[in-house]
Amino acid sequence: MLSDEEIRHEYTILEKSRKNPQAFGELYEKYFDRIFNFIYRQTDDEDLTADLCSQAFLNALNNVNRFEFRGIPVSAWLYRIAANEVNKHYRKQKSTRVFSIEEVRVNELVELGTDGPDEELVQRMIGYLKELPTEMLEVLELRFFEDKDFKEIAYILNITESGAKMRTYRALDRLRKNFKLSIKYDGKK
Secondary structure, X not given: OOOHHHHHHHHHHHHHHHHOHHHHHHHHHHHHHHHHHHHHHHHOOHHHHHHHHHHHHHHHHHOHHHOOOOOOXXXXXXXXXXXXXHHHHHHHHOOOOOOOOOHHHHHHHHHHHXXXXXXXXXXXXXXXXXXXXXXXXXXXXXXXXXXXXXXXXXXXXOOOHHHHHHHHHHHHHXXXXXXXXXXXXOOOO
């Protein structure tokens, strides 16, 4: 999580980008890998991910004047643009959405809800997560794999903060029931 000071610093960089597009490079360098991986988990295709990631950053740069400071990190805005690019791709292609879930991240989630590593449980959970509705998988990904708070999740998914909490609660409830995990609502044991 970024401090208020760090959030304001990023906003200052964005302000500079309005007059000097090269200033945006600092944000690009800071967030490229995270945005790339976020998109990759939803496409499982490096070439497509590179295209969508490039388009997301280009859209961000082209729309830097439309960004409104709301006290959330600039990264939430970038994730929202990236999510929109992915959604646009799947709507246009009329293809089934893919979620490539990193085993190491699922292992972290399992360890958070159990007393330690359990390889069999991790493999079962990976299969189960792939079957979850997109809206539930999105909140789990943002909350646990991207470490976003509810305010950021709400902004990225264009829903209310209470909607983000409710989706997360429902997704965690399904995981608890199916895997007997002790993951709490706030993401801690």
